[in-house]
Amino acid sequence: MKAPQRALLLVGSPKPSESSSESLGVYLLEELEKRGVATQTLHVTKAVRNEESVEELRAAATSADLIVLSFPLYVDSLPAPTVRALEVLTERPVGPAAFVAICQSGFPEVDHNEVAIEICRNFAHDAGVEWAGGLILAAGGMIGGQPLRKLQGRMRSAIKSLDLTAEALAAGSPVPEEAVRLMAKPPIPKFGYRFMANWGWRSQFKKRGQGSSLKDQPYA
Amino acid sequence: MNADPTGAALLMDGRRDDDPTLALAHDALVDGLAAGGWAVDDWTLRDDKIAWCAGCFKCWTQTPGVCAHHDGGGKVAERWVPSDLIVLLTPVTFGGYSSELKKALDHVIPILQPFMQKRHGETRHPQRYERRRDLLVVGTVPSGQARGPEAATFRRLVERNTRNMQPPRWAVGVLETGASDWEVRAAVGSLLAEVGASPARDAVNAVRSEVVA
Numbered sequence: 001m002k003a004p005q006r007a008l009l010l011v012g013s014p015k016p017s018e019s020s021s022e023s024l025g026v027y028l029l030e031e032l033e034k035r036g037v038a039t040q041t042l043h044v045t046k047a048v049r050n051e052e053s054v055e056e057l058r059a060a061a062t063s064a065d066l067i068v069l070s071f072p073l074y075v076d077s078l079p080a081p082t083v084r085a086l087e088v089l090t091e092r093p094v095g096p097a098a099f100v101a102i103c104q105s106g107f108p109e110v111d112h113n114e115v116a117i118e119i120c121r122n123f124a125h126d127a128g129v130e131w132a133g134g135l136i137l138a139a140g141g142m143i144g145g146q147p148l149r150k151l152q153g154r155m156r157s158a159i160k161s162l163d164l165t166a167e168a169l170a171a172g173s174p175v176p177e178e179a180v181r182l183m184a185k186p187p188i189p190k191f192g193y194r195f196m197a198n199w200g201w202r203s204q205f206k207k208r209g210q211g212s213s214l215k216d217q218p219y220a
Numbered sequence: 221m222n223a224d225p226t227g228a229a230l231l232m233d234g235r236r237d238d239d240p241t242l243a244l245a246h247d248a249l250v251d252g253l254a255a256g257g258w259a260v261d262d263w264t265l266r267d268d269k270i271a272w273c274a275g276c277f278k279c280w281t282q283t284p285g286v287c288a289h290h291d292g293g294g295k296v297a298e299r300w301v302p303s304d305l306i307v308l309l310t311p312v313t314f315g316g317y318s319s320e321l322k323k324a325l326d327h328v329i330p331i332l333q334p335f336m337q338k339r340h341g342e343t344r345h346p347q348r349y350e351r352r353r354d355l356l357v358v359g360t361v362p363s364g365q366a367r368g369p370e371a372a373t374f375r376r377l378v379e380r381n382t383r384n385m386q387p388p389r390w391a392v393g394v395l396e397t398g399a400s401d402w403e404v405r406a407a408v409g410s411l412l413a414e415v416g417a418s419p420a421r422d423a424v425n426a427v428r429s430e431v432v433a
Binding site for chain 1: 236272273274275276280281282283284285286297298301302313314315316317318319322323325326328329333334335336337338342343348349351369370373376377380381384
C-alpha cells in the first residue's frame, strides 16, 4: 500500500450518539490528521438512507485512498446497515484504496469478533481494495461512547494500539502486529468486567425498567 | 426438541433480488417443510419495513424481552420465540448474511437476558426462554465457490451463532448459484433431515450431491 492522502472513516454503529466504535475511529483519524492525512467521516446509517446518500458514500469511498471501518459486533458479525454499506461499495469499483477494520464488542474476549473481521477481509477482496488489517477490542463497554482521549488510563493499550496503527498507515504500511496485540489486551480482568456489566444492567433496570424483572418472558 | 417432524417453522428469507438458485432453495424449503408436517411462517424480509436495530439495549433494561421501538423490529422476537425451527436463507455476503436478513437478525437479542456468564470458556448471555429452536441456515455463493473462503467464513459464522442461540440441532449448507432444481432439492432435503425436519433422512442422504460442501 502507499502512504494515504485522504482517509475515510465509516462509523458502522447504528447508535445516533455515544458510540464506542465512533470513539475508536475518530481517535485514529485524528492521529492520521496529525500526520498530514486529510479525513472525512460518514455514518453508515445515514449513508445508506437513500439514493442520494448512497452516491455520496460511493464518491467518498472513491476519492479516499484509505478507508477505515469502525463498528460494533452485532449477533456475531457486522450490524445490518454496515453490511448494506459494504454491499453498496461492491456494486461499483471504489479502489484503489487500503481498507482497515476495527471491531469492538461488549464481550470481554476477542474471539467473538474474529468472524466479523474475516467478513471485512472478504469484503476487501470482493471490492478490490487492499486489506491493511483488523483490530479487535473486547470489553468495549469500558469506553461507553466517550472520547478516547478522556480515558487515557483505562484505555491506554487501545490508545497505544491506535497510535502505532496511525503511524504505520500514514507511512503506507499495514496495521502492525503489535497494534493488534495491544488492542486485544483486556482493559480489566474478565471476571471484573462481567461483574460490572451485570451490576450495570440491574442498575439500569431499577431506574427505568417497566417489567417485573430482567428475566421477563413476554412471549412465553 | 422436535422428535416428531412437526411443529412451527419460521423461514426468514433474506433474498435481496430474484436470484434463481435462492428462489429454488426457498421453494424446496417450503415444500420440504410442508411435506414434513410443519406449519411454515414464510417471511420475505425485503417486503417488510424493519428498522435497523439501534443498539439501545432497551429490550434488555427497560422492556425486558420486547423491542422498545415501534418500527417493525419487535416482530422478530415475537415470531422467533414460539417457533420450533428457524430457517435462514441468504446470499452469502462476504461470508456473512445479506443486509436484508441481518436487519432482522439484529433484532433477536431480546431472546437473551443481558447478564454475562462464563460458559465453556467464553462469556455468554443466558437464554431468556427455556424453549430451544433447531436452526437451519442455507446460503448461496457463486458457481465454483462452495469450498472457497467466503463459504468457510459463513460456516464459521453459523457455528458462532449456535454458541449463542444454543439450538438442539443445527445444520448449514452452501449452494452454488446455477445448481439445478434437482440438486437444490436434494441438498435442501439432506439439510432438513440433519435437523430432524424431514422424515426421509436416509433417502435424501443417499442422493447427496457435490452441491453442498
